[in-house]
Amino acid sequence: xxxxxxxxxxxxxxxxxxxxxxxxxxxxxxxxxxxxxxxxxxxxxxxxxxxxxxxxxxxxxxxxxxxxxxxxxxxxxxxxxxxxxxxxxxxxxxxxxxxxxxxxxxxxxxxxxxxxxxxxxxxxxxxxxxxxxxxxxxxxxxxxxxxxxxxxxxxxxxxxxxxxxxxxxxxxxxxxxxxxxxxxxxxxxxxxxxxxxxxxxxxxxxxxxxxxxxxxxxxxxxxxxxxxxxxxxxxxxxxxxxxxxxxxxxxxxxxxxxxxxxxxxxxxxxxxxxxxxxxxxxxxxxxxxxxxxxxxxxxxxxxxxxxxxxxxxxxxxxxxxxxxxxxxxxxxxxxxxxxxxxxxxxxxxxxxxxxxxxxxxxxxxxxxxxxxxxxxxxxxxxxxxxxxxxxxxxxxxxxxxxxxxxxxxxxxxxxxxxxxxxxxxxxxxxxxxxxxxxxxxxxxxxxxxxxxxxxxxxxxxxxxxxxxxxxxxxxxxxxxxxxxxx
Amino acid sequence: xxxxxxxxxxxxxxxxxxxxxxxxxxxxxxxxxxxxxxxxxxxxxxxxxxxxxxxxxxxxxxxxxxxxxxxxxxxxxxxxxxxxxxxxxxxxxxxxxxxxxxxxxxxxxxxxxxxxxxxxxxxxxxxxxxxxxxxxxxxxxxxxxxxxxxxxxxxxxxxxxxxxxxxxxxxxxxxxxxxxxxxxxxxxxxxxxxxxxxxxxxxxxxxxxxxxxxxxxxxxxxxxxxxxxxxxxxxxxxxxxxxxxxxxxxxxxxxxxxxxxxxxxxxxxxxxxx
Numbered sequence: 001x002x003x004x005x006x007x008x009x010x011x012x013x014x015x016x017x018x019x020x021x022x023x024x025x026x027x028x029x030x031x032x033x034x035x036x037x038x039x040x041x042x043x044x045x046x047x048x049x050x051x052x053x054x055x056x057x058x059x060x061x062x063x064x065x066x067x068x069x070x071x072x073x074x075x076x077x078x079x080x081x082x083x084x085x086x087x088x089x090x091x092x093x094x095x096x097x098x099x100x101x102x103x104x105x106x107x108x109x110x111x112x113x114x115x116x117x118x119x120x121x122x123x124x125x126x127x128x129x130x131x132x133x134x135x136x137x138x139x140x141x142x143x144x145x146x147x148x149x150x151x152x153x154x155x156x157x158x159x160x161x162x163x164x165x166x167x168x169x170x171x172x173x174x175x176x177x178x179x180x181x182x183x184x185x186x187x188x189x190x191x192x193x194x195x196x197x198x199x200x201x202x203x204x205x206x207x208x209x210x211x212x213x214x215x216x217x218x219x220x221x222x223x224x225x226x227x228x229x230x231x232x233x234x235x236x237x238x239x240x241x242x243x244x245x246x247x248x249x250x251x252x253x254x255x256x257x258x259x260x261x262x263x264x265x266x267x268x269x270x271x272x273x274x275x276x277x278x279x280x281x282x283x284x285x286x287x288x289x290x291x292x293x294x295x296x297x298x299x300x301x302x303x304x305x306x307x308x309x310x311x312x313x314x315x316x317x318x319x320x321x322x323x324x325x326x327x328x329x330x331x332x333x334x335x336x337x338x339x340x341x342x343x344x345x346x347x348x349x350x351x352x353x354x355x356x357x358x359x360x361x362x363x364x365x366x367x368x369x370x371x372x373x374x375x376x377x378x379x380x381x382x383x384x385x386x387x388x389x390x391x392x393x394x395x396x397x398x399x400x401x402x403x404x405x406x407x408x409x410x411x412x413x414x415x416x417x418x419x420x421x422x423x424x425x426x427x428x429x430x431x432x433x434x435x436x437x438x439x440x441x442x443x444x445x446x447x448x449x450x451x452x453x454x455x456x457x458x459x460x461x462x463x464x465x466x467x468x469x470x471x472x473x474x475x476x477x478x479x480x481x482x483x484x485x486x
Numbered sequence: 487x488x489x490x491x492x493x494x495x496x497x498x499x500x501x502x503x504x505x506x507x508x509x510x511x512x513x514x515x516x517x518x519x520x521x522x523x524x525x526x527x528x529x530x531x532x533x534x535x536x537x538x539x540x541x542x543x544x545x546x547x548x549x550x551x552x553x554x555x556x557x558x559x560x561x562x563x564x565x566x567x568x569x570x571x572x573x574x575x576x577x578x579x580x581x582x583x584x585x586x587x588x589x590x591x592x593x594x595x596x597x598x599x600x601x602x603x604x605x606x607x608x609x610x611x612x613x614x615x616x617x618x619x620x621x622x623x624x625x626x627x628x629x630x631x632x633x634x635x636x637x638x639x640x641x642x643x644x645x646x647x648x649x650x651x652x653x654x655x656x657x658x659x660x661x662x663x664x665x666x667x668x669x670x671x672x673x674x675x676x677x678x679x680x681x682x683x684x685x686x687x688x689x690x691x692x693x694x695x696x697x698x699x700x701x702x703x704x705x706x707x708x709x710x711x712x713x714x715x716x717x718x719x720x721x722x723x724x725x726x727x728x729x730x731x732x733x734x735x736x737x738x739x740x741x742x743x744x745x746x747x748x749x750x751x752x753x754x755x756x757x758x759x760x
Contacts, residue, residue: 281638281750288636289719296718308619323688324714327727354718361722436721 012185016178023170031163038155046131046147047112053083054135054145061137069143070096077120083147084117084130090140099144102132107142110134114149129153188217192224204232249290256283293435300351300442308348311469314398315340317353318391325360329387332364334404340391343398346469347447352400355443356389358436359402359462363387367404367459397449398468405459440464535650537561538577540570540596541585541612550583553639567591574600579607580650583642586613586624594627601628608649612637621717640751644703662697665757667736667744669697678736688713689732696745696755705752729753 007013061069073085077098086097088107103115117130132146191209198206207228208221263276322338329336345352369384384405391400440462441451449466537554539561541547547563554561562577564570567588574582574596582600586593597609611629613620621632631645662669666679674690676683685693692713696704706725710716729745737743746754 278750284636285638289721292634292719308622320714320716324716324724324728327731328722328724331727350717353716357716357718357720361720364722 007179007182007186010182010186010189013178013182016174016181020171020174020178023174024167027166027170028163031159031166035156035159038159039152042149042152042155043131046149047133050083050131050133050145050147054133054143057143057145058135058137061141061143066095066141069137073097083145084119084132086144087137088142088144090142095141097144099146102144106132107134107144110136110142115146117146185217192221199228204228204235249287252283252287252290256280256287259283290435293439296351296354297435297439297442300439300446308350309346310349311344311346312349314343314345314352314391314400314466317345317349317356318389318400321353321356321360322389324357325364329360329364332368334364334367334385334387336360336364336387336389338389338391341393343391343393343400344469345398345447345466347466348443351443351446352464352466355440355464356400356402358440359464360387360389362436362462363402363404363406363460367406369405369458393468396468398466399463400466401461401463403456403459403461405456408455408458408460409453411455437462535559535580535646536578537581537583537646538564538570538574538579539583540564540567540574540588540593541583542566542588543585550639550642554643557643565589567593567596571596571599574607575603575605581646582607582609583646584609584611584629586611586615586620594624594629597628610642610645610649612642638750640703640748641705641707644705644708644752647702648699648704648708662694662700664697664700664755665742665744666740667697667755669694676736678740683735685732685735689728689735692728692732693736693755696753700755703748703751703754708752 057069057072060072069087073087073096076082077085077096082098084097084099086099086102086107087095089095092107098120099117100120101118103117106113106115112131112133114129114131117128117132119128129149130146131149132144134142134144137143188209188211195206195208207225210221210225211218259276259279263273267273267276318338318340322336326336364387367387386405388403389401390403391398393399437451444451444464444466447466449464452463452465454461454463535554537559539547539550539554541550541563542565544565547565551561551563562573562579564573568590570582570584570588571591582597584593584596588596591599593611593613597611600607600609608630609628610631610633611624612633612635613624614635621634624632630649633642633645660671662671668677669690670676671694674687676685676690676693692709695709695713707719709725709728710718710720729747733743733745737745742757744755744757746756748754
């Protein structure tokens with residue numbers, strides 16, 4: 001497409017053309033209306049004067065005869081800018097008047113007609129036209145009275161010129177403006193197109209240029225940029241996920257395969273085969289868990305779980321999870337306690353329970369106080385082994401948190417920790433899919449909330465911050481009873 | 487694992503290792519136990535069951551039929567929904583194992599159709615759709631249990647045996663007895679050999695469930711579902727820890743253990759070995 005062709009195809013240019021046509025038509029019709037009205041006005045004026053003179057002269061002829069009228073005509077014909085007068089015999093011979101020639105046949109018909117004529121006193125007026133009226137007087141004489149139409153013609157010329165010029169100016173200005181606007185828009189659109197093409201080619205970091213005028217194109221560009229931002233984040237996420245899936249699923253699959261191969265090659269008795277098979281099953285169970293967690297996250301993230309929501313108290317969830325995990329924590333030499341106040345929620349109870357369970361499992365796995373605090377005394381050491389599940393309402397939010405006094409997560413790593421499959425270096429050796437926090441985060445997002453990681457001085461506090469249920473009906477159902485584990 | 491060698495492919499399941507509540511270490515993932523006795527993971531005292539497996543995947547179906555036969559049950563196979571419906575309607579089965587997605591007629595519709603005709607044969611739904619919503623849908627359609635794929639045969643067997651027992655419909659007893667262990671469901675009292683045991687409410691419910699299905703294998707997932715009402719898969723051995731606490735209360739200090747760990751499957755309460 002050529003540059004001009006492109007210009008002509010722009011919406012701005014087409015709009016300009018349409019408006020141009022509209023305005024030209026408007027100007028033309030205005031002029032036509034004006035010209036037509038003027039024409040009528042001039043004709044009216046002429047017919048009125050001619051008619052009245054005709055009456056006057058006919059009267060004169062009736063009263064004073066031929067002599068009287070000839071005298072009057074000759075008298076009037078001499079006045080400057082006078083009307084046209086001609087009186088003829090029944091045979092057609094001219095008797096008096098200021099007309100030297102007429103178009104043939106004009107005198108033969110009575111009534112109004114337009115004709116070319118020549119004045120006696122102005123031989124150059126050959127091209128002039130006149131509006132004339134011919135009347136039959138008594139005894140066969142004919143009287144012609146008319147008025148020159150030069151004035152009307154000049155007026156028409158002026159109007160015509162005006163029309164020509166105005167249309168020309170409208171067209172020139174309109175085209176110029178259209179081209180200006182269109183090319184300006186086109187330049188910006190071209191810039192956008194260029195960027196989008198780069199983005200389509202794979203460079204997701206490209207962003208549309210945003211001007212400073214804040215006009216509709218800028219707003220569009222800003223919105224598109226925001227969209228690109230989101231797409232880039234999603235794409236990066238997706239890429240990381242697929243990389244991580246490749247890693248976290250391929251690694252155990254490879255182990256699985258190697259073990260089977262090794263068992264085939266090396267095992268000499270059934271006990272060895274059985275041991276290999278048992279490890280294979282364990283490894284497959286791990287894989288299945290990872291798949292399940294991935295599916296659950298995908299489901300929570302896509303919002304499919306929205307259908308299964310009801311009202312419940314987060315405090316009950318916290319107590320239930322505490323009850324389930326308290327013995328496990330104790331076995332790991334940690335003390336799991338729960339503190340709850342009524343916290344009405346609207347959501348998927350199963351998913352929120354699972355999210356909280358994941359947080360507690362993480363706390364049990366990673367929440368042991370680090371070995372560096374050798375100088376703490378017994379009481380502090382005991383406090384450091386506390387894991388706390390907390391459920392409470394704060395304003396419009398329900399906060400479900402799990403805090404530990406473990407090594408925590410450095411602030412720089414916290415955002416990273418929520419991502420799928422991320423297992424911070426320290427935890428690589430412990431079992432787990434690395435999906436716990438991602439699932440908790442996905443569940444929080446599904447409920448319109450978020451997952452927060454904070455410093456517990458020392459340790460980590462992970463909080464599911466969810467919007468509280470609109471209904472107040474649940475408040476007060478659960479007493480304000482802090483529970484201490486047995 | 488000693489030199490225990492079993493000739494059949496179900497050896498893995500057939501060899502069960504009974505734990506006496508040896509000290510456990512968490513990080514080994516599973517409760518390790520000493521080998522003391524050998525018996526089947528499915529209850530020997532259970533009568534033979536007649537099963538119908540409605541599953542379109544030939545290989546899975548063959549595997550299930552063979553595996554159920556190996557543990558002494560009778561299993562028939564239907565490869566599509568229509569055939570399954572016809573067989574289930576005419577045959578006298580104890581339990582139906584129904585795949586959710588079937589050719590000709592969907593698994594849920596097969597179960598719904600049977601229920602409409604007054605056929606109340608317990609049905610377990612197998613499905614690749616393992617999510618909470620799907621499970622609820624399956625149970626609403628008339629299914630009695632729901633097991634997401636992939637599953638272990640031990641899990642399926644345990645669930646099927648529990649379902650089959652349910653069909654027999656013995657009146658809900660108010661007292662469960664296993665050996666000298668007695669659980670009163672009304673007073674929430676538990677005694678062993680006349681000696682009162684103090685259990686936490688949840689430990690009571692755990693024991694209640696185990697004793698209700700005494701002589702049957704109960705898997706960890708079944709416990710999590712039925713005692714705690716959670717349907718997710720914990721990444722840690724929470725259930726084992728609860729069991730080991732319960733075991734320390736009911737078996738510690740007694741000569742005959744009643745709460746057994748069935749390796750590769752779950753747990754079972756029973757009065758010693760016959």
